[in-house]
Amino acid sequence: MNKPILTLTVNPALDRIVSVDRLVFEDRGYIESTTEAAGGRGINAARVLTSLGAQVVAITTAGREIGRRFEEQLQHDTFDKEIVKIRSEIRTNLTISDRQGLSIKLNERGPSLSAIEQRRIIEATEKWLPGSSWLMLCGSLPPGMDIHFYTKLLKLANKHKVETLLDTDGDPLLHGLEGHPTIVKPNQSEAERLLNTALITRSQLIDAVRRIKALGPKSVVLSLGARGCIAATASEGILEVLPPPIDAVCPIGAGDAMAAAIVWSLARGDAFSEALRWGVAAGTASAKLPGITLANLEQTKEFYPQTQTTRVAV
Numbered sequence: 001m002n003k004p005i006l007t008l009t010v011n012p013a014l015d016r017i018v019s020v021d022r023l024v025f026e027d028r029g030y031i032e033s034t035t036e037a038a039g040g041r042g043i044n045a046a047r048v049l050t051s052l053g054a055q056v057v058a059i060t061t062a063g064r065e066i067g068r069r070f071e072e073q074l075q076h077d078t079f080d081k082e083i084v085k086i087r088s089e090i091r092t093n094l095t096i097s098d099r100q101g102l103s104i105k106l107n108e109r110g111p112s113l114s115a116i117e118q119r120r121i122i123e124a125t126e127k128w129l130p131g132s133s134w135l136m137l138c139g140s141l142p143p144g145m146d147i148h149f150y151t152k153l154l155k156l157a158n159k160h161k162v163e164t165l166l167d168t169d170g171d172p173l174l175h176g177l178e179g180h181p182t183i184v185k186p187n188q189s190e191a192e193r194l195l196n197t198a199l200i201t202r203s204q205l206i207d208a209v210r211r212i213k214a215l216g217p218k219s220v221v222l223s224l225g226a227r228g229c230i231a232a233t234a235s236e237g238i239l240e241v242l243p244p245p246i247d248a249v250c251p252i253g254a255g256d257a258m259a260a261a262i263v264w265s266l267a268r269g270d271a272f273s274e275a276l277r278w279g280v281a282a283g284t285a286s287a288k289l290p291g292i293t294l295a296n297l298e299q300t301k302e303f304y305p306q307t308q309t310t311r312v313a314v
Contacts, residue, residue: 015039041138154179
């Protein structure tokens, strides 16, 4: 796998991770540790891809003082980076997790980006597209941004015959589907917002992946946390992959690990069903780790044989 995988994080964050003994309403918990890390869905995905052995270029933005601290933290990572400078502060996100696996995630919305800055992000991405295998479009867009921003990038990637994964929410997800991504990977909440309906039963979840696939992507992976995933695939029908039962420590970032492992597996030529198993294994391994620690290849390999695949429908 010599072609790099690109990840794009338009709205990165300096993640502040606070670990506490317990999270309870109307009573105190005690802080055990506080750490800072460069965060964002695409940054998380780049870390997992690198640990799996892929060549990665992480494209992201940074601005002002928080951006400087974000870039400092990013120096700990070995993957290649393309940083587009912006005028505004990037955001700070706060995650509070306890020993029981409960988490609260409080995210700032992010800076507003000028039309020129948006154009520079597209140009930075397009520069890397020739010769790349995949483009992963990860996370939210800052407020006021062109809601067709991801759609434009998906069309550019298609033009360069680069496979794409879209992992976002709200209007960017809805309009991104018009760009026909190779894979779209909503979690349950994102899928419910997209379809404007509650998804409670297994049959509703299966119906949901069919409905989302009809909106334009080649394949849909509906990420269900501790329940694995249900996918409507272009090649193997509708599949369900179940993880082994675990005691989750911190599930935050597990979805990013899943997306990264799916792309890594497909980029090396695996079947879609196999890629889903790697994805669920990476997500499960990450959920077992404290803070926003993401699974490496060894930890993912441990869970891969314990995943179960069922073909739900053709």
